[in-house]
Amino acid sequence: MRIRTVTMLGLALITVAACSSSATTAPASAAAKNYNLTLIQGVAGDPFYVTMACGAQAEAAKEGVTLNVTGGNKWDATVQKPVIDSVTAAHPDGVMVAPDDSKALLSPLKAMSDAGIKVTFVDTKLDDTSFAVSSIATDNLGGGTLAAKTLAQLIGDKGTVLVVNVDPGISTTDARVKGFQDEMKNHPNITVLDVQFTHDDPTAATTITTATLAAHPDLAGVFATNVQNAEGVATGLKQASNTTVKTIAFDAGPKQIEDLNNGIVQGLIAQDPYGIGVAGIQQTVLALKGQPTTATIQTQLAAITKDNVNDPAMAKYLYKATCS
Amino acid sequence: MTAVQPSLGESIRRAIQVRLRPLVERWKSFSQTRFGSMVARAFSTNAAWIFLLLLVLMFIFNFLAPGKFLTEFNVRSMAENVAVLLVIAVGETFVMGTGGIDLSVGYVLLFSGVTSAQVMNWGGKDPTNSGWDVVFLGFAVAIGSGFAWGVLNGLVVAKAKVPALIATLGTLGMSWGLAEILSNGQDLRYLPSIIADMGASRVVFDKVPLVVVVAIIVAVTGAVILNLTRFGRYTVAIGSNQEAARRAGINVDRHLISVYAMSGTLAGFAGFMSLAIFTTTTISGHANDNLQAIAAVVIGGTSLMGGVATVAGTTIGVCIPMVLFSGFTILGYQSFWRDVAVGAVLILAVYTDQLRRRRRERR
Numbered sequence: 001m002r003i004r005t006v007t008m009l010g011l012a013l014i015t016v017a018a019c020s021s022s023a024t025t026a027p028a029s030a031a032a033k034n035y036n037l038t039l040i041q042g043v044a045g046d047p048f049y050v051t052m053a054c055g056a057q058a059e060a061a062k063e064g065v066t067l068n069v070t071g072g073n074k075w076d077a078t079v080q081k082p083v084i085d086s087v088t089a090a091h092p093d094g095v096m097v098a099p100d101d102s103k104a105l106l107s108p109l110k111a112m113s114d115a116g117i118k119v120t121f122v123d124t125k126l127d128d129t130s131f132a133v134s135s136i137a138t139d140n141l142g143g144g145t146l147a148a149k150t151l152a153q154l155i156g157d158k159g160t161v162l163v164v165n166v167d168p169g170i171s172t173t174d175a176r177v178k179g180f181q182d183e184m185k186n187h188p189n190i191t192v193l194d195v196q197f198t199h200d201d202p203t204a205a206t207t208i209t210t211a212t213l214a215a216h217p218d219l220a221g222v223f224a225t226n227v228q229n230a231e232g233v234a235t236g237l238k239q240a241s242n243t244t245v246k247t248i249a250f251d252a253g254p255k256q257i258e259d260l261n262n263g264i265v266q267g268l269i270a271q272d273p274y275g276i277g278v279a280g281i282q283q284t285v286l287a288l289k290g291q292p293t294t295a296t297i298q299t300q301l302a303a304i305t306k307d308n309v310n311d312p313a314m315a316k317y318l319y320k321a322t323c324s
Numbered sequence: 325m326t327a328v329q330p331s332l333g334e335s336i337r338r339a340i341q342v343r344l345r346p347l348v349e350r351w352k353s354f355s356q357t358r359f360g361s362m363v364a365r366a367f368s369t370n371a372a373w374i375f376l377l378l379l380v381l382m383f384i385f386n387f388l389a390p391g392k393f394l395t396e397f398n399v400r401s402m403a404e405n406v407a408v409l410l411v412i413a414v415g416e417t418f419v420m421g422t423g424g425i426d427l428s429v430g431y432v433l434l435f436s437g438v439t440s441a442q443v444m445n446w447g448g449k450d451p452t453n454s455g456w457d458v459v460f461l462g463f464a465v466a467i468g469s470g471f472a473w474g475v476l477n478g479l480v481v482a483k484a485k486v487p488a489l490i491a492t493l494g495t496l497g498m499s500w501g502l503a504e505i506l507s508n509g510q511d512l513r514y515l516p517s518i519i520a521d522m523g524a525s526r527v528v529f530d531k532v533p534l535v536v537v538v539a540i541i542v543a544v545t546g547a548v549i550l551n552l553t554r555f556g557r558y559t560v561a562i563g564s565n566q567e568a569a570r571r572a573g574i575n576v577d578r579h580l581i582s583v584y585a586m587s588g589t590l591a592g593f594a595g596f597m598s599l600a601i602f603t604t605t606t607i608s609g610h611a612n613d614n615l616q617a618i619a620a621v622v623i624g625g626t627s628l629m630g631g632v633a634t635v636a637g638t639t640i641g642v643c644i645p646m647v648l649f650s651g652f653t654i655l656g657y658q659s660f661w662r663d664v665a666v667g668a669v670l671i672l673a674v675y676t677d678q679l680r681r682r683r684r685e686r687r
Contacts, residue, residue, distance in 0.1 A: 044660065068656040073663065077602060078609035082646065085401035086653035090392050103513050104602035107524060108401075115397070167608040169511040197509040199608055 034066060035093045035288050037281065040083060041071030042098035042124060043200070047253035047319040048227060048273050049098070052122065054323040055277025056096065063285050068092065075166065075200045077101035084108040094118035094133075094284035096277075102127045102171045118287045122280040123273070124172050129295075134283035138271040139298040140172045144179020147248050148187075150267045150303050151221045154246040158189035159220025162212050164229045166200045173225045176250060180223055190220075198229055205232025206239065213240050224249040227319075230256055234264045252304055253319045260309055268304040270317035275299045371625050371637035374673060378640050378647065385651035392654050400533065406646045407539035408433075408601065410639060411594040413617040414546040415587030417638045420621050421550070422583055423563040423630025424481060424488035429591040430613030431500040432473040436595030437605050438503045440466035441512040454516040462519070463596055470592015471585055473499055478581030496614070503607065512605045523600030535597050542590065547635035559583060563630025616645065619666070623673040644669055 039056050041049035053069045060067035070087065072079035077100045085108055087095060095117055099105045106126055113119045113131040121135040129135050151161065163180060166173050177195055184192050193212070198204040205224065209232065213219055222237075222245060224230040230249030237245055243263075249256055252270035259265040276299055283293045302317045354360040385393040392398070412429045419426045444451045444462040451458060473495055480491040525534045550556035558579050561569045570576045598606060622628060623644055624637025645666045652662045 038656075044658070070653055070656070070658070073660065074611065076609045076611065077606050078598075079612075081602075082401070082405040082649055083653055085405060086398070086650040089395060089398035089401065089650065090389065090654040090656070100608075101511075101602075101604065101606065103511075103604045104606055106603070111397075167511075168509055169513065169604070169607075197504075199611075 034064065035285060036066050036068070037094045037096065037284055038068045038070065038087050038090070038092045039122070039277070039280070040080070040087060040095060040097040041069065042080075042100055043075045044071035044073055046227060047255075047321055048123075048251055048271070050321060050323070051319040052098075052273040052277040052280075054320060055274035056281050057277075057323065059278040059281040063281060065281070065285060067281070072100070075100055075170075077104040081105060081108050084112060088112040088115055088117065091115065092117060093288055094120065096120045096122045096280040096284060098123040099126055100124070101169055103169070118284055120280050120284045120287070122276050124170060127171075132295075133287040134279075134293045134295060134297060136276050136279045136283065136297040136299065137172060138276070138301055140175035141179040142298075143250065143269050143271070143301045144176040144181075145183040146179075146301060146303055147176070147223055147250065147267075147269045148180045148183035150269070150305075151223060151246060151248040152184070152187050152190060154248065154266050155190070155220040157187055160191045160193060160216050160218050161221040161223065162193045162209075162216075162219060163195045163223045163225070164205050164208060164233055165195050165197055165225045166229065167197055173250075176225050198232065200226070200228045202228050202232035202235065205229045206236040209233045209236025210240050213237075213242060213245070219245055221245060222247045227251040227253045227256065230259070230265065234259050237264060251319065252317055254321050257309065257318060260304065260306060263306075266305065270302045270304050270314075270319075272299045272301070272317060273319060274316060371634050371640060373676060374623060374625065374637065374640050374644065377669075377673075378644055381644065381647050381651065385647065385654070389651070389654045393651060396531070398650060398654075400531070400536075402643070402646050402650050403536045404533045404601070406642045407533070407535040408594045408597050409613060409616055409620065410539045410642045411542050411597065412587075412591050412613060413620045413638050413642050414543055414635055415590035416617045416621050417546065417624070417626050417633050417635055418550065418559055418583045419488070419587045420618070420626050420628065421559045421563045421630060421633030422580060423566070424580070424584070425492065425618065426477060426584065426587045427489065427492040427614045427618075428473060428477060428495040428499055429587060429594075429617055430610045431496050431503065432470055432588055432591040433595040433598060433613060434605070434607065434610045435473065435499040435503040435506075436466040436469040436592035437599050438507045438512070438607070439469045440596055441515060441599060441605050442506060444516060445512055445514065450514055451516045452514060454518070456518065459516050459518050462516075462599075466592045466596040466599075467589055468592070470595065471589045473591070474585035474588015475581060477588060478584030481584060482577040482580035507605065507607060509607065511607050513603075515599060515603055519600050520603045523597075523603065535601060538597065542593070543635055543639050550633060550635055555579075555582070560631055560633055563627070563633070565631075617642075619645065619670050623670055625673075625677060627677075628674075641673075 037060065039053055043049065057067055070083060072083050080100045084105060088111060095112060097119060106128060109119060109126060110131060118133050119131065120133045121129065123137055125135040163177055165177055181192060184190055196208045198208065222233050224233045233247055246266045248267040249265050250269050252268045256265060256268050260268055279297050286293050302314060304314055308314055382394065412433060416426055416429060440462040443465045444458050477492055477495055480486045481488045522534055526532060527534055527537055558574050561574060562576055562579060566576055620641035621638050624634055624641030626633045626637060648665045649662045
């Protein structure tokens with residue numbers, strides 16, 4: 001009995017040694033273990049996150065890893081927390097997550113990391129990124145600056161402008177507004193009204209737009225910080241049959257491109273969600289293989305107007321409703 | 325003389341009767357024993373059936389995701405994630421027991437969290453290192469805010485005779501709007517670290533989150549009040565027949581105000597719990613808490629028409645959607661399937677309740 005145990009132990013040791021030696025000598029391109037990854041979207045069904053999932057899915061297939069995509073039905077930290085906890089329970093090897101609040105979700109994401117799951121932030125991130133593999137996001141501050149410059153140009157550098165934001169405490173949209181407000185300080189003839197919040201509800205954006213038009217007949221431009229808001233603002237302008245107000249919106253979903261072509265929106269600041277998804281998989285897989293990762297990655301933006309919307313160079317910035 | 329040949333259907337019916345008779349007889353004699361009558365009585369309520377459903381669901385998910393669903397971590401997470409909802413659902417059970425409804429609970433919760441956090445941030449100084457006095461003040465403000473909204477609900481329903489659906493829909497909008505105005509749409513992100521520690525702390529061998537223990541205490545207290553006190557009996561009596569209750573000498577108006585005040589107070593309490601769990605006011609959250617609480621109460625077997633209320637049922641009713649939510653997420657199903665499943669369970673629960681009721685009436 002004893003001899004057998006010893007032999008087994010010896011065998012096991014040899015196997016371990018063989019494995020570790022083969023791991024070190026194997027070429028880097030050799031197919032790694034079939035890692036199991038999960039992408040937790042900020043909100044399910046949104047073209048931005050759908051496109052991100054498309055990028056992640058394509059890159060996952062290329063790297064030979066399995067990807068699961070999930071998310072809450074609403075942009076809401078109280079809805080996302082049970083999603084995060086359940087994913088931790090399912091224990092994939094790595095998770096890419098777009099947290100809905102930079103503070104409220106610290107403890108569940110910390111628990112996920114403590115459970116030995118590699119965590120990468122995509123799009124949004126937490127205030128505390130110390131335990132993350134990488135934080136990949138659009139240069140949102142730069143995006144806000146780009147939006148301000150484009151809008152100033154559209155309205156002839158004078159008039160009143162409105163900012164329609166989602167909710168406070170979302171790192172990405174807060175940065176966009178900051179970039180926008182900072183840049184507008186360089187345009188003394190433009191008055192920026194107080195930021196309005198919509199809770200990601202297009203109906204609220206519509207109401208805010210029509211109400212602001214009533215209160216400020218000299219309204220010259222609107223800056224909508226995300227897809228839902230842009231749709232709401234477009235509806236509001238349509239309802240007021242207003243054609244003079246120039247709208248610039250963040251994001252370039254199918255509806256926004258249509259609105260741009262129909263002249264309802266005059267400019268779109270497009271992010272690169274597909275690229276964020278690709279980078280998210282790459283960084284997470286690198287971390288799982290024990291290779292160095294990049295702490296912060298900022299992806300590019302583009303200002304899309306009617307003039308360049310059909311430019312093939314812009315195609316990668318347009319968001320999709322489905323992957324194919 | 326030839327015997328009349330029975331029809332095929334008739335002979336099948338007879339065969340089944342013959343086969344089933346011993347079983348039925350055995351059940352009858354069993355249900356006359358003391359234990360048997362307890363079992364029989366238990367299964368004449370919805371709570372027992374949905375508890376069975378809960379067990380079956382947990383069994384299925386554990387079978388499909390072995391080693392992932394019924395783990396210490398996941399059970400603890402699920403319990404933590406239903407704690408806030410359970411507290412407001414207990415209040416909702418009383419309200420629905422009177423035949424009313426309280427739609428405002430989710431935003432009263434939010435409002436109470438905001439006022440509480442604002443008081444703790446009074447004077448603009450960072451409250452992170454504030455002591456117990458500040459925390460207690462914040463707690464009192466949360467409870468007080470909830471109580472005030474509850475009393476308003478009760479007055480509008482009982483005295484102004486506005487239907488509960490409309491009265492609480494009105495205060496839903498008012499509490500939400502005021503929470504937004506008070507906070508200027510900005511989450512208050514700094515709270516005393518004592519509160520965050522409470523939200524993260526675990527008791528009972530360092531395994532059960534404090535918020536879960538608190539929620540269970542609330543539920544047990546609620547069950548005792550509902551089943552063993554005059555307050556509880558009045559609640560279901562009013563729901564059963566308001567006019568009869570009035571003629572029996574119950575001060576219906578005052579009792580209704582108390583019940584809505586209780587629901588509001590529990591929502592305020594839940595608001596403070598939410599602060600502890602999320603360490604911020606989560607202004608964009610809690611939008612569906614009211615409907616989730618109502619669904620939990622109904623799944624648990626409390627009648628929408630009033631007159632029948634069970635806190636035990638509500639507790640299980642809160643757990644079923646969370647088990648479905650977690651199970652589907654762990655299995656990797658698209659998030660929208662969770663809503664479909666919860667909706668189906670809601671209808672199924674009410675349907676089986678109706679079936680049993682009808683059978684009982686026929687008897």
